[in-house]
Amino acid sequence: xxxxxxxxxxxxxxxxxxxxxxxxxxxxxxxxxxxxxxxxxxxxxxxxxxxxxxxxxxxxxxxxxxxxxxxxxxxxxxxxxxxxxxxxxxxxxxxxxxxxxxxxxxxxxxxxxxxxxxxxxxxxxxxxxxxxxxxxxxxxxxxxxxxxxxxxxxxxxxxxxxxx
Numbered sequence: 455x456x457x458x459x460x461x462x463x464x465x466x467x468x469x470x471x472x473x474x475x476x477x478x479x480x481x482x483x484x485x486x487x488x489x490x491x492x493x494x495x496x497x498x499x500x501x502x503x504x505x506x507x508x509x510x511x512x513x514x515x516x517x518x519x520x521x522x523x524x525x526x527x528x529x530x531x532x533x534x535x536x537x538x539x540x541x542x543x544x545x546x547x548x549x550x551x552x553x554x555x556x557x558x559x560x561x562x563x564x565x566x567x568x569x570x571x572x573x574x575x576x577x578x579x580x581x582x583x584x585x586x587x588x589x590x591x592x593x594x595x596x597x598x599x600x601x602x603x604x605x606x607x608x609x610x611x612x613x614x615x616x617x618x
Contacts, residue, residue, distance in 0.1 A: 478576030481569050482540040485547025489599070492555040501605035506546060509598035513542045513591065529581045538583045538591030544573035545592040549599025552615030563615045570595070 486506065493502035517534040520526040528535035548570035556562035574588040583591075596614075604610035 472580065474572075474576045475580040478540055478544070478573040478580070481544040481547075481573040483543070485544050485551065485566070485569065485573075487547070489547040489550035489555070492551060496554070498554070498602075498606050501603050501607065502550065504603060504605060505550075505598045505601055509542060509546050509595055510539075512594055512598075513537055513539050525586070528587075529584060535583055536587045536590065537594055538574065538577050538588045540577050541570070541574040541583070541588045541591030542595035544570040545595030546599040547595075549596045549614060553600050553613035554602070554615075557613060557615045559615075566615075 490499070490502060490506075493499045516537055517526065517539070520536050521533045523536075526533055526536040548566040552563040552566045556566070570592060574592045577583040577588045577591075578585050600612050600614045602611040602613065
């Protein structure tokens with residue numbers, strides 16, 4: 455049964471899969487998921503969910519509003535490229551984790567922000583976004599991830615972690 459599952463998984467993987475692009479996609483989901491687990495543990499899931507929903511709404515709103523404009527054209531010529539949703543989601547998760555779950559751990563912050571940066575780079579590498587589209591997505595995600603609206607906490611704040 456295990457071998458059948460392994461064969462099915464291998465068959466479902468495209469032969470020309472790019473590991474760098476796959477890493478970016480994994481971080482798009484993995485970093486926010488890890489941040490959600492931390493938020494639930496720390497009893498701040500409502501604030502996290504609101505910030506995550508707003509981040510996604512801003513990204514999709516900009517994609518829709520600017521579709522058909524030069525800034526939104528992907529390198530492939532398709533539309534809805536501004537901003538990068540993968541970059542936004544990864545940066546959101548990284549900023550939440552670094553600022554709220556590991557605020558004094560420089561190594562964790564470097565690793566988390568590095569993974570988010572590599573996610574943005576993977577989108578440019580894959581030809582899905584321009585550098586400006588990827589960086590704008592990362593900035594949006596970072597802003598919402600580092601924020602704290604104060605729901606269930608002592609007050610609103612902005613924390614990026616990596617204190618020196």
